[in-house]
Amino acid sequence: MENFYESMYKLIVETSTNLPKDVRRAIAAAKLRESAGTRSAMSLATITNNIKMADDNISPICQDTGLPTFKLKVPVGANQLKMKEDIKRAIAQATKDGKLRPNSVDSITGKNSGDNLGDGTPVIKFEQWEKDYIDARLILKGGGCENKNIQYSLPCELEGLGRAGRDLDGIRKCIMHSVYQAQGQGCSAGFIGVGIGGDRTSGYELAKEQLFRRVDDVNEREDLRKLEEYVLEHANELGIGTMGFGGETTLLGCKIGVINRIPASFFVSVAYNCWAYRRLGVYLNPETGAINEWLYQDGDEVDFGQAEATSTEEQQQSVREVVLEAPITEEQIRELKVGDVVRINGMMYTGRDAIHKYLSENDSPVDLNGQIIYHCGPVMMKDEDGKYHVKAAGPTTSIREEPYQGDIMKRFGIRAVIGKGGMGPKTLKALQEHGGVYLNAIGGAAQYYADCIKSVEGVDLMQFGIPEAMWHLKVEGFTAVVTMDSHGNSLHADVDKSSLEKLSKFKDPVFK
Ligand SMILES: O=C(O)C[C@H](O)C(=O)O
Numbered sequence: 001m002e003n004f005y006e007s008m009y010k011l012i013v014e015t016s017t018n019l020p021k022d023v024r025r026a027i028a029a030a031k032l033r034e035s036a037g038t039r040s041a042m043s044l045a046t047i048t049n050n051i052k053m054a055d056d057n058i059s060p061i062c063q064d065t066g067l068p069t070f071k072l073k074v075p076v077g078a079n080q081l082k083m084k085e086d087i088k089r090a091i092a093q094a095t096k097d098g099k100l101r102p103n104s105v106d107s108i109t110g111k112n113s114g115d116n117l118g119d120g121t122p123v124i125k126f127e128q129w130e131k132d133y134i135d136a137r138l139i140l141k142g143g144g145c146e147n148k149n150i151q152y153s154l155p156c157e158l159e160g161l162g163r164a165g166r167d168l169d170g171i172r173k174c175i176m177h178s179v180y181q182a183q184g185q186g187c188s189a190g191f192i193g194v195g196i197g198g199d200r201t202s203g204y205e206l207a208k209e210q211l212f213r214r215v216d217d218v219n220e221r222e223d224l225r226k227l228e229e230y231v232l233e234h235a236n237e238l239g240i241g242t243m244g245f246g247g248e249t250t251l252l253g254c255k256i257g258v259i260n261r262i263p264a265s266f267f268v269s270v271a272y273n274c275w276a277y278r279r280l281g282v283y284l285n286p287e288t289g290a291i292n293e294w295l296y297q298d299g300d301e302v303d304f305g306q307a308e309a310t311s312t313e314e315q316q317q318s319v320r321e322v323v324l325e326a327p328i329t330e331e332q333i334r335e336l337k338v339g340d341v342v343r344i345n346g347m348m349y350t351g352r353d354a355i356h357k358y359l360s361e362n363d364s365p366v367d368l369n370g371q372i373i374y375h376c377g378p379v380m381m382k383d384e385d386g387k388y389h390v391k392a393a394g395p396t397t398s399i400r401e402e403p404y405q406g407d408i409m410k411r412f413g414i415r416a417v418i419g420k421g422g423m424g425p426k427t428l429k430a431l432q433e434h435g436g437v438y439l440n441a442i443g444g445a446a447q448y449y450a451d452c453i454k455s456v457e458g459v460d461l462m463q464f465g466i467p468e469a470m471w472h473l474k475v476e477g478f479t480a481v482v483t484m485d486s487h488g489n490s491l492h493a494d495v496d497k498s499s500l501e502k503l504s505k506f507k508d509p510v511f512k
């Protein structure tokens with residue numbers, strides 16, 4: 001097994017940096033469907049650009065490299081203890097090399113282990129089989145989409161859809177609802193794995209197992225094949241679109257599996273995966289551990305078309321572009337409206353969960369008056385001179401900061417926050433009262449945004465670990481869309497409302 005460590009290192013690096021071809025094909029098809037010039041089309045262009053940049057830089061597609069989860073099928077007699085040790089070593093090395101973000105934190109204290117190793121991380125699952133080779137697969141599923149997983153216990157009442165009973169049609173309603181409730185927060189357009197049956201644990205297990213299926217495979221069960229096709233077609237009629245901006249493509253894949261249950265329980269478990277669907281696999285020689293074959297990567301190179309979606313002159317004119325540089329005044333903010341595209345130059349400060357809690361109880365280490373907060377936990381690398389360089393830096397889900405955001409903006413005079421997925425009524429009210437704006441960046445576009453960051457000018461609160469620290473970033477041409485303005489408008493609230501109306505069209509029974 002002399003090559004096993006090296007094979008696992010390659011599997012980790014490829015999974016983090018090289019999006020599988022079956023996923024690329026689904027994204028390319030979605031890009032063709034969106035009308036040029038819309039916000040969704042522009043977002044998809046940024047996404048495909050980002051995928052290419054990750055290829056070229058061999059850097060993480062998204063900064064959140066998730067909870068690494070390995071699934072291995074091994075011949076009888078293979079030494080699982082040795083394999084586990086090699087996998088852990090490869091994880092630590094890939095983290096050191098900036099291919100994975102240090103993502104393993106103590107659940108209670110929040111202390112980051114720094115190397116992605118710790119109790120329960122990474123997840124490694126073994127199964128024995130009769131074949132004479134090793135099948136090793138890895139999925140890097142980030143936190144934003146993981147938080148949008150959902151489990152239904154049938155029968156239940158669902159917003160928009162009414163009663164979901166204990167039958168195929170009830171299952172259909174749950175799956176449609178799961179896509180609606182995710183909105184853009186799991187970085188749509190997404191992929192879902194569905195597990196029918198089992199208990200709460202094995203149901204989710206089965207749902208996640210479905211994410212290892214190929215995007216273009218066909219379910220062997222006729223009833224489930226029909227259900228998969230139905231969901232894929234109709235979920236795209238909800239109008240949630242890329243990043244929840246509205247549009248034609250909300251879902252890129254739906255895979256459903258079923259296992260037995262016990263009479264009292266009827267679970268439908270849904271695992272939501274963002275467009276940055278990073279899962280790969282290899283077949284290995286069981287003696288040496290060398291890679292014999294890569295999975296999911298067959299077929300031609302995928303051409304995403306032009307880097308920028310073309311738009312008609314009329315559409316271009318309807319999108320207003322504004323350049324902002326901090327410190328920003330209240331007047332500048334009041335001029336911004338939902339739909340405006342903002343290009344930012346100059347300074348911004350990262351702040352996510354730990355910083356928001358900290359700022360709610362303490363003074364800020366820097367003057368934030370007129371400044372911009374970026375909800376982001378980057379991947380950083382230190383060079384020999386002790387200088388930090390950004391390896392990946394896309395936005396994180398903003399709604400987690402909802403309890404703090406409005407108060408913090410008012411207290412410190414912050415004028416703009418950048419994140420993804422939108423925020424709730426409390427923040428919207430604060431934006432209106434204080435004169436603030438919420439800017440939506442494209443989730444997962446970590447290479448694209450890293451490229452806009454010209455230098456790291458400093459860092460505070462490093463005790464929270466790399467992703468949670470407050471990084472002082474100097475940016476150029478950092479582009480985001482105003483989705484909540486200081487006049488009480490929220491694109492997120494609008495899309496939520498209209499998609500709920502559309503969801504209710506799927507109330508009537510379809511599968512008898
Ligand atoms: O943790 C992050 O950087 C992002 C996270 O995956 C999210 O989607 O919110």
Ligand code: SF4
Pocket residue numbers: 062063064065141142143144145185186187274275276394395396397443444445
């Ligand atoms: S930021 Fe978006 S693309 Fe990245 S892991 Fe989170 S949900 Fe996925």
